[in-house]
Amino acid sequence: MNKIKSILVQEILNLVSRFSFWFGAVGVPLIGFTIYAGVSLVNNSQDGDQNVASTLIQSLATAPEELPVGYIDRAGLIQVFPPDVDEAGFIAFPDEKSALVALEEFEILGYITIAEDYINTGEMVFTADQFSLETVEVPNILERVIQYNLLGQDLQRYDWIIASPQVKEVSLSPAPARDQDNALTFFLPYAVTLLFYILIMGSATLMLNSIGKEKENRIIEILMVSVSPTQLLSGKMIGLGLVGLFQLVIWGGSAYSLLWLSGRAFNLPPEFQLAPSILAWGVVFFILGYILYGCLMSGLGALVPNIREASQVSFIIVLPMLIPLITISVLIRAPNGGLAVGLSLFPLTSPVTMMLRLAATSVPVWQILLSIFILLGAVFLAIRAAAGMFRAQTLLSGQKFSLKTFLLALAGR
Amino acid sequence: MPSVFVSNISKSFGKVRAVDEVTFEVQEGELFGLLGPNGAGKTTTIRIILDIYKPDSGSISVLGGPMNEAKKNRIGYMPEERGLYQDVPLERCLLYLASLKNVDRAVARERLEGYLEKFDLQAYRKKKVKELSKGMQQKAQIIATLLHNPELIIIDEPFSGLDPINTRLVKDMLLQIHQQGTTIIMSTHQMHQVEELCDRILLVDHGRVMLYGDLDQIRRQFSGHAVLVRTREPLPALSGVAHHEVYNSATKLVLEDHIHPQEILQELVARQLTVEQFEIALPTLDEIFIQVVEKRESQPA
Numbered sequence: 001m002n003k004i005k006s007i008l009v010q011e012i013l014n015l016v017s018r019f020s021f022w023f024g025a026v027g028v029p030l031i032g033f034t035i036y037a038g039v040s041l042v043n044n045s046q047d048g049d050q051n052v053a054s055t056l057i058q059s060l061a062t063a064p065e066e067l068p069v070g071y072i073d074r075a076g077l078i079q080v081f082p083p084d085v086d087e088a089g090f091i092a093f094p095d096e097k098s099a100l101v102a103l104e105e106f107e108i109l110g111y112i113t114i115a116e117d118y119i120n121t122g123e124m125v126f127t128a129d130q131f132s133l134e135t136v137e138v139p140n141i142l143e144r145v146i147q148y149n150l151l152g153q154d155l156q157r158y159d160w161i162i163a164s165p166q167v168k169e170v171s172l173s174p175a176p177a178r179d180q181d182n183a184l185t186f187f188l189p190y191a192v193t194l195l196f197y198i199l200i201m202g203s204a205t206l207m208l209n210s211i212g213k214e215k216e217n218r219i220i221e222i223l224m225v226s227v228s229p230t231q232l233l234s235g236k237m238i239g240l241g242l243v244g245l246f247q248l249v250i251w252g253g254s255a256y257s258l259l260w261l262s263g264r265a266f267n268l269p270p271e272f273q274l275a276p277s278i279l280a281w282g283v284v285f286f287i288l289g290y291i292l293y294g295c296l297m298s299g300l301g302a303l304v305p306n307i308r309e310a311s312q313v314s315f316i317i318v319l320p321m322l323i324p325l326i327t328i329s330v331l332i333r334a335p336n337g338g339l340a341v342g343l344s345l346f347p348l349t350s351p352v353t354m355m356l357r358l359a360a361t362s363v364p365v366w367q368i369l370l371s372i373f374i375l376l377g378a379v380f381l382a383i384r385a386a387a388g389m390f391r392a393q394t395l396l397s398g399q400k401f402s403l404k405t406f407l408l409a410l411a412g413r
Numbered sequence: 414m415p416s417v418f419v420s421n422i423s424k425s426f427g428k429v430r431a432v433d434e435v436t437f438e439v440q441e442g443e444l445f446g447l448l449g450p451n452g453a454g455k456t457t458t459i460r461i462i463l464d465i466y467k468p469d470s471g472s473i474s475v476l477g478g479p480m481n482e483a484k485k486n487r488i489g490y491m492p493e494e495r496g497l498y499q500d501v502p503l504e505r506c507l508l509y510l511a512s513l514k515n516v517d518r519a520v521a522r523e524r525l526e527g528y529l530e531k532f533d534l535q536a537y538r539k540k541k542v543k544e545l546s547k548g549m550q551q552k553a554q555i556i557a558t559l560l561h562n563p564e565l566i567i568i569d570e571p572f573s574g575l576d577p578i579n580t581r582l583v584k585d586m587l588l589q590i591h592q593q594g595t596t597i598i599m600s601t602h603q604m605h606q607v608e609e610l611c612d613r614i615l616l617v618d619h620g621r622v623m624l625y626g627d628l629d630q631i632r633r634q635f636s637g638h639a640v641l642v643r644t645r646e647p648l649p650a651l652s653g654v655a656h657h658e659v660y661n662s663a664t665k666l667v668l669e670d671h672i673h674p675q676e677i678l679q680e681l682v683a684r685q686l687t688v689e690q691f692e693i694a695l696p697t698l699d700e701i702f703i704q705v706v707e708k709r710e711s712q713p714a
C-alpha cells in the first residue's frame with residue numbers, strides 16, 4: 001500500500017509541477033470568470049430591465065429581424081395586427097411578383113404567401129434567400145396574426161389561445177425544462193460532451209504518456225525490481241485519476257457557478273441552466289470512463305516500444321469515443337432516441353453520451369443505473385486485460401507494436 | 414547458505430536460446446563476477462534471478478527461497494541500461510526510488526546526504542537529472558542502487574561512463590560494502606576490474622557456462638608451463654627453457670615439458686644470481702577469456 005501511495009504521489013507531483021497543468025486547470029476557468037466580470041461591468045452601466053448578456057443570449061434563439069418580412073394574403077384574413085406583434089416587421093404585398101422584387105432589392109428578409117384555402121389547409125409558403133435563426137419564428141408570428149383576426153380581434157380569447165398550456169411537469173430525473181426547438185438546447189449538451197471527452201481522454205492519455213516516458217527513460221527495469229506491475233498500474237491509475245478529478249471539479253464547478261451567476265445576473269433562459277444532479281452523475285461517469293480508457297491506454301503503453309509509437313497507435317482506442325462527437329447533432333435533437341440510448345448504454349461510448357443526454361433532457365433513472373452497471377462490468381474486464389498486458393517481460397520487450405497482439409492481449413490471450 | 418542459487422536454468426526468445434542450462438551459486442557476502450561478451454546471456458540471467466523473466470526450465474533461489482515482492486526491498490539492482498526520471502530534480506528522484514524500497518523518508522534523506530557528499534553531487538541535488546553529465550547520472554544511478562542498504566546488489570557494468578577517479582571511487586565503495594558483508598554480483602566484460610575485485614567468477618558465452626569457480630584456481634588451470642623471473646643480473650641461458658619472452662619488467666620462461674619450475678629456481682641459485690621475482694606465470698583473465706571463446710568458436714556447432 002505504501003508503494004502505491006508513493007507512486008500516486010509521484011505521479012501527482014510530476015503533473016502539478018508543470019505550468020501547463022495549472023494553465024489548463026485554473027487558467028481556463030479564470031478566463032471564463034474574467035469574461036463574466038467584464039460583461040457584468042458593462043451590464044451594470046445599462047439602464048432598463050433588459051441587460052446585455054440576456055439580450056445576447058436571447059438573440060441566439062429569437063433575434064429581432066433587421067428587415068421586415070413580406071406577406072401576400074390570398075385568403076384575405078389579415079385586417080389588423082394584435083398588440084403583441086410589431087406591425088412594422090411585416091409588409092403586405094398584393095402579389096408574389098412585387099414581393100420578389102422587394103426581396104431582390106433587399107427590402108425584405110423574405111415573404112410568406114398565405115394560401116387561398118388557408119382555413120382548410122393551413123398552407124403558407126415562406127420564400128427567402130436563406131433561412132436562419134432570424135427567420136425561423138416568423139411563420140409562427142404570422143399565424144398568431146391570422147388567429148387574432150379569425151377570432152374577430154377578441155383580445156381575451158386571443159391571449160387564452162396563445163398562452164402556454166398550464167401543464168405541470170413531474171420528472172423523476174429533475175432537469176430544467178427545455179424547448180427542443182430552441183437553438184440554445186444544442187449548445188449546452190455540446191459543451192458538456194466536449195468537456196467530458198477532453199477530461200476522460202486527457203486523463204487516460206496521461207497514463208499512456210507516463211508509461212511511455214518510463215520506458216523511454218529506461219527506468220521501467222528499476223521499477224520492476226522495486227514494485228509489482230499491479231502496484232505500478234494502480235498507483236498511476238489512482239494518481240492520474242485524482243488529478244483528472246481535480247480538473248473536473250475545477251472546470252465543472254466553474255462552469256456551473258458561471259451558469260448559476262449568469263442565470264441570476266442576466267435572467268438566462270432555462271436552456272442555459274443545468275440540474276445540480278449532473279455534477280454528481282458527472283463524477284461517477286468520469287471515474288468509470290477514466291478507469292476504462294486508462295486501462296486500455298496503459299495496456300497500449302505496455303505494448304509499444306516508445307512514446308512516439310504510442311501516440312501513433314492511440315487512435316485505435318480513441319475511435320469509439322469519437323462516435324458521440326460525430327453523431328452529436330443527431331443525439332442532441334433526439335436525446336431519448338434509439339441511437340442516443342444505445343450509445344449511452346454501450347460502455348465505450350456511454351461516459352460521454354450519457355452526460356450529453358443528461359445535459360440535453362431528462363433521462364430515466366433506470367437507464368442511468370443500467371449504463372453504470374454495464375460500465376462497471378467493462379471496467380472490471382479492462383482492469384483484468386490491462387493487468388495481463390502490464391507484465392515485466394512485456395514492458396521490457398521493446399518489440400514493435402502490432403494491433404493483433406493488442407487485441408489478443410485484450411482478449412486475455 | 415548461498416544468497417543466490419541458480420539451478421539449470423534455460424530461457425529462449427523465439428528460436429534464440431539466450432540461457433542454456435546455467436547453474437551456479439553466489440555465497441553470502443561474496444563479490445561475484447558474471448563475465449561474458451556482449452550477447453552472452455548475462456543480462457537475461459540477471460533478469461531471471463530478479464524474476465523479471467520466467468525461465469523456461471530450472472529453478473532459482475534468492476536470499477533463501479523463491480523471489481517474491483518482499484525480497485525486492487532487500488535487493489539493489491543497477492541495470493546495464495541506465496534509467497532515471499529525466500525531468501525530475503535529482504534529490505526527489507532518488508528519494509522516490511528509495512520510497513519504492515519501503516525506506517522511511519527521513520532515513521532515506523539522511524543517507525542521501527552522505528552519498529551526495531561522497532559522490533560530490535550536493536550542488537546538483539535540485540537540478541533536473543537531464544541537466545547532469547553522463548558521469549554524474551552514473552553516480553546518481555549507483556546511489557539509487559545503494560540507498561536502501563540492500564543485502565544483495567546486482568550491478569551491471571558499474572564502471573561504464575566513469576572517469577578513472579570516479580572508477581576508483583566506485584571500486585572503493587563496492588569493496589567497502591563487500592567488507593560489510595553485502596553480497597555483490599557484478600556483471601561486466603572489463604576483465605581487469607573483475608581480477609581486482611572478485612573472488613569467484615562465472616564466464617558465460619552464447620548462453621552457456623564456459624568457466625565457473627575460484628578466480629585463482631581458474632588462472633592456475635589455464636597457466637601454461639612457464640615461470641616469471643626477474644634477477645638483478647642479466648639472465649643467462651638456462652637449460653630446460655624452450656623459449657623466453659620479456660614480460661613487463663620480468664622475463665617469462667616457457668619450460669620444456671619434463672622440467673619442473675623448482676629445477677629452474679635451483680639453477681638460478683646455483684649460478685648465484687640475485688632473484689628478485691620468481692613465480693608461476695598465471696594468465697590474465699583477458700587471456701583466459703580469449704582462449705575460451707576461441708576454443709568454443711573452433712569447435713564444430
